[in-house]
Amino acid sequence: MARSATSPAGGRNLLLGAWERLKSWEGLLLGVLVVIVIINSLQAPAYLSIRNQMNLLQLFIEKLIVALIMTFLIINGEIDLSVCSVMGLAACTFARLYELRVPIEAALLIGLAVGIACGLFNGFWIAYVGLPSLIVTLAGMIGYRGLAYVLLEGRSVGYYPEWLNRLGQQPFIGPFPLVVVIFFVLLVGAIIVLQYSAFGRYVYVIGNSREVARYSGVKVRRVKMALFIVSGLVSALAGLLYAARLGAVRGSTAEGFELDIITMVLMGGVSMYGGIGSLYGVLLSMLVILNIRNGMSLVNLTGHVQTGVIGVLLILSVLVPNLARNIQAILNRRRMSHLAGTLPEAQELP
Amino acid sequence: MSALRRYFRPEQVRELVLVVLIVALALFFGTQIQDYYTGRTFLRISTSIAIIATVAVGETLVVLTRNLDISVGSMVGFTAYFVGTQLMRHNDIAPLVAVLMAIGIGAAMGLLNGISVAYGKVPSILVTLGTLAIYRTILVEYSGAKTVVANLLPQWVLDLSSMNVFSIGELDFRLLVGLALAVVVLFQLILTYLPYGRHLYAIGSNPDAARVAGFLSQRIVLVAFVLCGALCGLAGFMFLARFSNITVVAAQGMEMEVLAAVVVGGVSIFGGSGTMIGALLGAAMIGLIDQSLIRWLVISEFWRRALLGLLILLAVEGDAVIINRLRSLWVRSELQMAPKQESQ
Numbered sequence: 001m002a003r004s005a006t007s008p009a010g011g012r013n014l015l016l017g018a019w020e021r022l023k024s025w026e027g028l029l030l031g032v033l034v035v036i037v038i039i040n041s042l043q044a045p046a047y048l049s050i051r052n053q054m055n056l057l058q059l060f061i062e063k064l065i066v067a068l069i070m071t072f073l074i075i076n077g078e079i080d081l082s083v084c085s086v087m088g089l090a091a092c093t094f095a096r097l098y099e100l101r102v103p104i105e106a107a108l109l110i111g112l113a114v115g116i117a118c119g120l121f122n123g124f125w126i127a128y129v130g131l132p133s134l135i136v137t138l139a140g141m142i143g144y145r146g147l148a149y150v151l152l153e154g155r156s157v158g159y160y161p162e163w164l165n166r167l168g169q170q171p172f173i174g175p176f177p178l179v180v181v182i183f184f185v186l187l188v189g190a191i192i193v194l195q196y197s198a199f200g201r202y203v204y205v206i207g208n209s210r211e212v213a214r215y216s217g218v219k220v221r222r223v224k225m226a227l228f229i230v231s232g233l234v235s236a237l238a239g240l241l242y243a244a245r246l247g248a249v250r251g252s253t254a255e256g257f258e259l260d261i262i263t264m265v266l267m268g269g270v271s272m273y274g275g276i277g278s279l280y281g282v283l284l285s286m287l288v289i290l291n292i293r294n295g296m297s298l299v300n301l302t303g304h305v306q307t308g309v310i311g312v313l314l315i316l317s318v319l320v321p322n323l324a325r326n327i328q329a330i331l332n333r334r335r336m337s338h339l340a341g342t343l344p345e346a347q348e349l350p
Numbered sequence: 351m352s353a354l355r356r357y358f359r360p361e362q363v364r365e366l367v368l369v370v371l372i373v374a375l376a377l378f379f380g381t382q383i384q385d386y387y388t389g390r391t392f393l394r395i396s397t398s399i400a401i402i403a404t405v406a407v408g409e410t411l412v413v414l415t416r417n418l419d420i421s422v423g424s425m426v427g428f429t430a431y432f433v434g435t436q437l438m439r440h441n442d443i444a445p446l447v448a449v450l451m452a453i454g455i456g457a458a459m460g461l462l463n464g465i466s467v468a469y470g471k472v473p474s475i476l477v478t479l480g481t482l483a484i485y486r487t488i489l490v491e492y493s494g495a496k497t498v499v500a501n502l503l504p505q506w507v508l509d510l511s512s513m514n515v516f517s518i519g520e521l522d523f524r525l526l527v528g529l530a531l532a533v534v535v536l537f538q539l540i541l542t543y544l545p546y547g548r549h550l551y552a553i554g555s556n557p558d559a560a561r562v563a564g565f566l567s568q569r570i571v572l573v574a575f576v577l578c579g580a581l582c583g584l585a586g587f588m589f590l591a592r593f594s595n596i597t598v599v600a601a602q603g604m605e606m607e608v609l610a611a612v613v614v615g616g617v618s619i620f621g622g623s624g625t626m627i628g629a630l631l632g633a634a635m636i637g638l639i640d641q642s643l644i645r646w647l648v649i650s651e652f653w654r655r656a657l658l659g660l661l662i663l664l665a666v667e668g669d670a671v672i673i674n675r676l677r678s679l680w681v682r683s684e685l686q687m688a689p690k691q692e693s694q
Contacts, residue, residue, distance in 0.1 A: 079475075125663070125667065129667065129670065129671075130670070131666060131667065131670055132619070132620070134418070134475060135613075135619045135666050136663065136666070138609070138662070139659045139660075139662040139663040139666065140659065140663075141659070142606045142610075142655055142658050142659035142662065143655070143656055143660055143662075143663065144659070145655055145659075146652070146653065146654065146655030146656025146658065147656045149652040149655060149656070150650065150652045150653055150656055153650055153652050154652070251652070256483075258479070259479060259480075259483055262476070262479065266476070272473050272476065304486070304487050305487055305491065307486075308483055308484045308487025308488065308491075310483065311480035311481065311482070311483035311484040311487070312480065312484060314479065314480040315466055315470075315476065315480040315481070318470075318472040318473070318476055319466060319470045319472050322470060322471045322472065323470070
């Protein structure tokens with residue numbers, strides 16, 4: 001439990017906590033981020049300008065939004081591989097209804113409802129039947145994407161009304177477009193819920209040990225069900241925002257996004273085995289990935305190379321902590337045996 | 351009765367159901383599609399099954415150890431393209447060398463997956479999600495936006511796809527199909543009779559117990575991934591022989607068909623249970639559906655992927671609910687039988 005309690009414990013420990021955190025994984029990420037930003041600024045002088053940074057945020061905003069809920073799921077010990085397919089399905093449902101001249105507000109709402117339905121479907125098999133989320137959502141990833149293709153059959157549907165396109169592109173408050181505002185609202189909400197609310201504690205407890213949580217009276221099934229429904233809803237929202245921003249939808253919309261999203265979460269220090277991690281780390285790793293991708297674009301590396309680099313990052317983000325833990329364990333053992341050899345009273349050792 | 355029970359385990363019941371389903375599907379498509387029962391249809395379906403089945407055998411090895419390899423599509427695509435370009439540049443490469451090259455490259459990619467999973471302790475789904483992107487990236491970068499074209503390949507590669515092992519009436523069994531069947535039989539024998547095969551089951555059923563019992567778990571998992579890569583390499587070569595024209599998106603999305611084949615074939619995604627024969631039947635079902643939907647005019651072929659997802663879910667859910675219940679029924683009835691036999 002101690003490892004999962006990442007929220008600041010109290011006022012007097014805050015400074016100490018900040019220093020401890022700086023030495024940790026988050027500190028490493030912050031260092032990497034600073035280095036990348038400096039390199040990028042040297043490449044392009046206007047890099048740090050608000051307009052460029054807004055632009056950057058906008059380009060990845062859908063992935064960032066979905067990464068928020070993915071953090072909840074992975075801390076909970078589950079995973080949702082179907083998020084991008086839900087994004088695509090919601091966007092395609094909306095586009096198909098728009099094509100059939102359904103009022104646009106109704107089409108958007110139905111798109112969101114489709115996301116909730118997908119979440120319900122996933123959640124039912126995982127929480128109530130007890131199948132592993134990995135395989136259920138893998139089937140969902142293939143199936144929902146298939147349905148998206150069925151809806152649009154290789155066509156591309158666009159020409160949405162002006163105001164919808166503007167949502168994603170024009171400044172809404174100050175320099176912030178609406179999508180960015182939505183992201184920040186969701187981010188603050190997610191931080192409050194995950195790090196400071198009872199529900200958030202349940203998410204951690206279940207991630208640490210499902211059995212312990214159940215015997216402690218946590219309604220494990222209900223929490224998992226809620227998470228998957230919200231995951232479907234948020235993914236659908238992200239898909240609709242993506243459609244609004246691009247101004248066109250096709251069957252392959254948002255295909256392959258899961259790589260970036262899962263990398264963001266795992267590189268943020270969230271453990272694949274559940275129970276460990278925080279949204280602060282995920283936020284940092286989001287910024288790292290954003291800036292790495294942008295930096296690679298600055299030096300003319302294509303999208304495919306970028307995807308490959310993200311793939312390497314995904315593996316490294318789990319591999320490096322594992323190796324570090326192994327080395328730490330070996331060093332500890334060596335030190336212990338060394339101390340045990342020199343000191344006669346071994347039982348006094350801490 | 352007890353002898354019957356010994357020979358018909360739940361797994362076999364499942365495989366029988368699959369056979370019945372495949373026959374039913376073939377009959378159904380026969381009523382729907384004109385000129386369905388021809389040599390051509392059989393050729394198309396059997397060659398498609400051959401490639402899926404070869405990869406599915408490799409995937410089964412990995413899934414048996416409670417792991418998952420979703421990078422197979424990129425491995426098949428990469429080998430097909432790489433060997434294709436080498437053959438285009440050096441027309442004099444001997445056939446055997448080309449096949450060995452394909453297998454070697456696949457094994458090397460599998461080795462990278464295996465090391466990260468077995469020794470780096472990274473969950474296999476993450477490693478292979480990463481390498482799925484990485485191998486495809488290397489392929490795109492290596493290709494320089496060129497494609498492998500049939501008329502620059504040596505003649506023997508083009509002949510390979512139309513070589514027959516034997517024919518029954520109108521039905522031709524191509525060399526590729528024979529190769530795939532040989533792979534399935536070989537690995538089924540390995541699973542049943544070699545210690546390595548039994549170790550795979552042991553690790554998948556209970557990784558902790560296997561480790562405590564002194565199995566070299568890490569090495570066994572590593573070898574499973576390497577073999578999976580090698581079989582993907584072989585499948586990549588078959589892919590090259592079948593299509594001859596290879597682009598950088600070759601075999602993209604194949605991992606889904608393979609996973610569907612493996613899961614539908616009754617290889618448990620929780621590890622420790624499943625056979626190569628099952629995987630072959632799964633591949634046959636997926637290949638049959640795949641190739642028939644293209645020609646069935648009632649529903650668009652875009653339904654293919656939706657159906658694949660549904661099939662995977664049904665198979666896993668069927669496993670969890672029905673097969674487990676059947677299995678406990680078997681065990682219970684065996685326990686009831688045991689004292690009677692003692693008294694006799």
